[in-house]
Amino acid sequence: MQPKPSQDVRDTRQGEEQRPLLGPDGEVVYDPPDDDLQTPQPSWLQRQWGSSCIRTLAILVLLLMVCTLVVLVLLFFGMAIPGLAHGPGKKPPVPRGPIKNVVVLVQENLSFDSFAGGLTYNPDIDGLVNRTYCNPSNIADHKSPKVCAKPTAKNVAPDDPDHSIAGGSMQIYSTYHPDNTSDPAMQGFVTEQIRSYRIDQDLSRAAEVINYYTPDHVPVFSAMAENFVLFDRWFASVPGPTNPNRAYLTSGTSHGHGMNDLDFMTSALPQTSIFEQLSEANIDWINYSNTSWFLPDALFYKWTVNSGKSETHVQPLDQFYADAAAGTLPPFTWINPECCSYMSFHPPSPINMGEGFIKGVYEALRSSPQWNETLFILTFDEHGGFADHVSPPEQVPPGDDLTCREWALDGSAIEFKFDRLGVRVPTVLMSPWVGKGVVQNRPADHDNDFSHTSILKYLSELWDLPVLTPRVAWSPSFGGLITDTYRETPETLPEPCPNQF
Template sequence: MVPLRTSSIILAGYLAASRAQTLQDNIKNVVVLIQENRSFDFFFGDLSYSTDIDNLRNLGATFCNPANVSLPNGSSVCAAAVAGNVSPDDPNHSVTGVAFQIFGTFHPNETVPAAQILAAETMQGFLQEEENVLKSTNLKTAGETINFLPTSLIPVYSFLAENFVIFDRWFADVPGPTDPNRAYITSGASHGHGQNDNGFSTFALPQRSIFQQLSENNITWINYFNSSFNPDAEFYSWTKTEGKVATNVKPIANFFADAKAGNLPQFSYINPECCSFDSMHPPSPINTGEAWTKSIYEALRAGSQWNNTLFIIAFDEHGGFADHVPPPVGVPNPDGLTYTETAADGKSYTFNFNRLGVRVPALLISPWVGSAVIEHDGINGAGLTYTHSSIAAFIAKLWNLDNGVPLTSRVAWASSFEHLITNTFRDDTPVTLPNPT
């Protein structure tokens, strides 16, 4: 298959020129699946169907990390496509741990101009931070955070990438753990939360979420879940006070029944199980996560709503696994709140929510998107950059939520991706996906 190099300008022009159908005519149902804890390079570093993908295979140089960032010419580990189906460790992905991975220090100087902060993002601290966590200088063990998956271990996801749209510059909104990032996915802010604290399991977040926004604009939605953890809609006080837990939060069995019956709501949001089988969060195996994704896709593809469905897959954060692309800085803090934690060196660090997290995998899947499309930067939003907040930005435009007014300044900053929805219906979308390895 010859890859289609995405030219956002061409696609945008094509969409504007073709007036036979509107975006709303083509996409009536959006399904979002958020997987867990893998960086773009770890997951898609070995994709080989196009040299246009910004991954480790196409880097043109070996990506290495020193065992000690203070001794850059000392012992090191270089990335290789030898990561296994089950990651033996769960690398650190706290805010301060990620700061060390990106900057080589727990306390980056963020008082300097944004360009200098970006230049300081060397992406050289992943290996040493894993040594810190493991309390070991065994570089073979610590090197698991640097290595990446061979394509042979991800037949489902590599097939999806080659048949639909892959983003190679989609960044987590927070350089930290799962729940703050999931809050950005679902509300464009985390209300100052920078760790997976009890607030996420007690309906403590007071901000307006996409779930509230959808309800207030008469768009139907369900948060389907397959986890013992609170599904993401239950982060928010509104979900509880408005009684939406009983009406709009459903077990995953309901998703498969609704897909089969053609009764999916306009917006479906899916929480995977965590962290043994479905989510890919270590120690969840890659192949069982692939099987889970395959089951979701094939349920959608077999359902009567497929012809007007957009299926979005992303990973909530990088999980401490290495990536070679420095995340953007100078992004807006959406609520003015900060988060402070104590780093491993015993000193406190305050994060201002003004820079993004590490790159993560993200895909658009639909009979209305192109095949083998590789999307780099966006064409709209103040930052011309894709982040988790891009989902909220997109659905606001799709359904004209609040007359298109973004939920937060972070949502306004993020690029949306409606230009990737074409006016050409594909009748060649695969009915089934490959079997997991």
């Protein structure tokens, strides 16, 4: 919102009017002089010449004033420069390509290896099938027993692994204080789990942090991947917890927040979000939410509350199903699941109940009149402390120049500069306009890896929006995966696995 202009306007009176003046018919009129000198009267030709010149001059001045006014109006409403906000009443920009509606569902706390590492339909998937992946039980003692990944992950994880930034450093680098010489060997997950829960005598319990699911355990997600586009090199934005990652997902930065602190509960984040951007461009959106004790993602931001959008554009999850059935979903849909008991996958949420939820969202979209113009993106906000064997990218631009500080389990202080990505998370693109069974690794036309802010990069291309932050600018878009060929897609997905694993 732009500040109101100051009412304290200085006096700018013009000088007194000067003769000669134009008469009713455009002729030049002269006042009699004050002295006794007689001024020669102009000839008819001189009078006509003066009248014509003044008319022409007046027309030019009028045209100049009109042109200036038009330019000022265009600049004020942001319509003269591509990427600026569109003024009231202006139609939203026409999306590029066949996608008119984007739906994003961000689930909770699973790494790629833990949830998708057991998929077998395509040998190109960089998972755990035909791979031995182990961690020492004590990273400081390489003679300590090793704990290796097995396809025996439980429906309900017995413990919620550490997913702080400090814990992520230990899991990735085997130290709380990585530097330029640290090796991101992905060997510290079991050690951090044992330290967090003091379970050094129960390695089978500690192994839950590194075990994974088979396709039989996750038939819904497996079917999604097999029928659409699976990313096997998509990274979270922050090697830390939920809300900083969700802030990056929706604004391209966490504004220096590395923990789920009070600012996320009080709508205190000041940065521009995708929700604000879309509103300024007259592109409608709704954040459908089933959250309980924490705020939906759109409510992280001051603007959402101050603009009144918190009252009109944050709706209960039931409304999503009604709008999908009626074909009235907005161009941009953001979905928050419940957390953390039954639908989000976040421990102790049962895996099969989470599968039931994502199945229901997909089938609601598939049966919607809007499906033939929809792109459905399913991703996970962060790895949740669960193990993954692929090292995240380093030396990436942060969203801004703010850093965060926190304490590690050993009592030491750490500072994080948001210059490296989080752990891989499973991500799927679903639409009748994407290929079937595509396994997307690194982008073929870009040097950088896909991550959460790739969603914002794609939206900036789809609707001609400004790029929000340096992190978004760094991120590749997945727009090239949208084809120009419509195809049939499954109307329903398999039922979730019964609660027997």
